[in-house]
Amino acid sequence: MSLDDTIPLPTEECAPDTRSRILAAADTYFREIGYQKTTVADIARTLKMSPANVYRFFDSKKAINEAVLERLIGESEAVISEIADRPGLDATARLAAAIETLHRDCTRRCEAFPRLHEMIEAAMAESWEVCRHHVARITAGFERIIRDGVARGAFEADDPAQAAACIHTAIARYTHPLLVGASPLQPAPSVEVMTAFLLRSLAPAGRRA
Amino acid sequence: MSLDDTIPLPTEECAPDTRSRILAAADTYFREIGYQKTTVADIARTLKMSPANVYRFFDSKKAINEAVLERLIGESEAVISEIADRPGLDATARLAAAIETLHRDCTRRCEAFPRLHEMIEAAMAESWEVCRHHVARITAGFERIIRDGVARGAFEADDPAQAAACIHTAIARYTHPLLVGASPLQPAPSVEVMTAFLLRSLAPAGRRA
Numbered sequence: 001m002s003l004d005d006t007i008p009l010p011t012e013e014c015a016p017d018t019r020s021r022i023l024a025a026a027d028t029y030f031r032e033i034g035y036q037k038t039t040v041a042d043i044a045r046t047l048k049m050s051p052a053n054v055y056r057f058f059d060s061k062k063a064i065n066e067a068v069l070e071r072l073i074g075e076s077e078a079v080i081s082e083i084a085d086r087p088g089l090d091a092t093a094r095l096a097a098a099i100e101t102l103h104r105d106c107t108r109r110c111e112a113f114p115r116l117h118e119m120i121e122a123a124m125a126e127s128w129e130v131c132r133h134h135v136a137r138i139t140a141g142f143e144r145i146i147r148d149g150v151a152r153g154a155f156e157a158d159d160p161a162q163a164a165a166c167i168h169t170a171i172a173r174y175t176h177p178l179l180v181g182a183s184p185l186q187p188a189p190s191v192e193v194m195t196a197f198l199l200r201s202l203a204p205a206g207r208r209a
Numbered sequence: 210m211s212l213d214d215t216i217p218l219p220t221e222e223c224a225p226d227t228r229s230r231i232l233a234a235a236d237t238y239f240r241e242i243g244y245q246k247t248t249v250a251d252i253a254r255t256l257k258m259s260p261a262n263v264y265r266f267f268d269s270k271k272a273i274n275e276a277v278l279e280r281l282i283g284e285s286e287a288v289i290s291e292i293a294d295r296p297g298l299d300a301t302a303r304l305a306a307a308i309e310t311l312h313r314d315c316t317r318r319c320e321a322f323p324r325l326h327e328m329i330e331a332a333m334a335e336s337w338e339v340c341r342h343h344v345a346r347i348t349a350g351f352e353r354i355i356r357d358g359v360a361r362g363a364f365e366a367d368d369p370a371q372a373a374a375c376i377h378t379a380i381a382r383y384t385h386p387l388l389v390g391a392s393p394l395q396p397a398p399s400v401e402v403m404t405a406f407l408l409r410s411l412a413p414a415g416r417r418a
Contacts, residue, residue, distance in 0.1 A: 121391055124391045124395060125391070128395070131395055131396075132395070132396050135395070135396050136396070162398060162402060162406075163406065165396075165397070165398045165402075166398050166402065166403050166406035166407075167406075169379075169382045169397045169398060169403060170378075170379035170380075170382075170403070170406075170407070171379075172381045172382050172385075172388060173378045173379075173381050176381075176388065178387045178388060178391060179381060179385065179387060179388065182330055182333045182334070182387060186333060186337070186340055186341070186344070187340075187341050187344050187345070187374075188374070188378045189371060189374045189375050189378060193371060193374075193375065194375050194378060194379070197371075197372065197375035197376075197379075197410050198375075198379070198410065200409070200410040201406050201407065201409040201410045205414060
């Protein structure tokens with residue numbers, strides 16, 4: 001048995017750990033000085049490694065941003081998926097809970113992370129697939145709830161996928177970091193009033209009162 | 210008759226003109242290098258005047274931004290007001306036309322003026338009154354249309370002002386420069402699909418089909 005068999009190559013063993021350390025350092029920089037001013041050289045220097053080594057794990061700052069965002073996004077997606085399948089709540093209550101949760105999480109993040117919008121703007125400009133994928137997953141959670149509500153007679157919607165996309169788009173003021181972060185003082189109805197308004201679009205004819 | 214009576218003081222005569230020239234120079238700078246990088250000194254230099262002279266007309270860059278934005282905003286407000294009162298169109302058609310017009314104007318502006326979002330972000334952070342006033346005026350146009358629709362039996366809304374605020378907020382993806390400018394490639398239903406979805410919330414019970 002040679003040494004090579006028992007002791008893994010350092011790069012192999014450390015790959016996941018190095019990747020995590022790069023993401024943690026990037027996350028800190030993005031929070032403290034913002035996405036725009038952070039360079040790959042800054043991240044490398046913090047970790048006492050060469051920029052070339054960082055580029056072995058991520059081929060661009062854009063790729064680092066995508067990985068940092070995917071972690072944040074994954075948390076929201078998991079929560080919405082859990083609410084969509086929550087037993088014991090009717091479809092109306094689940095849809096309201098999903099909207100309220102997205103709003104609360106986005107508000108909390110924007111408060112804790114005032115420069116979040118820079119990462120989001122960069123992703124919207126460069127990382128369309130990450131954004132599309134996220135929008136599609138959250139919308140899919142809404143669609144599951146709407147389909148269930150239609151099946152039980154609580155909702156009426158000819159096209160549940162389209163209704164889900166409309167609702168997800170209509171709540172941007174409450175759940176999109178660009179608007180939530182930039183406009184805490186801007187006028188808007190409460191999220192409860194907006195949710196009630198949108199739910200009226202799904203109410204079966206004759207059950208609107 | 211003295212000379213003082215026949216020849217107005219230069220500052221008096223030129224005040225409106227100087228104000229307009231400052232706004233035109235600021236508008237050009239904001240478009241070309243963006244709001245953030247433009248300084249009052251840049252604007253003064255272009256006009257071959259001292260920064261102190263610019264400050265005689267506007268006491269801050271924020272005040273210049275507000276004046277530039279108020280001109281842009283005033284155009285949208287006038288168009289929506291005209292649509293709200295347009296004869297010969299029913300309330301549904303007027304509401305759809307108002308949404309479509311805001312969307313088209315915002316898209317056109319964001320394309321012609323890619324740095325518009327910097328001015329909007331600055332206004333949202335510093336010039337709350339300008340933003341609130343604008344939101345209130347556009348929402349008031351929506352409210353006039355909804356009240357008219359309710360009076361004629363085309364719409365049902367317990368609180369037309371609240372319904373108008375919900376609709377105006379729900380179309381942010383289509384009419385807010387921060388989202389329209391940042392996300393031309395981001396997924397969203399067409400503005401026609403969204404409008405139809407929102408109109409369902411206003412449909413009287415029994416007339417949903």
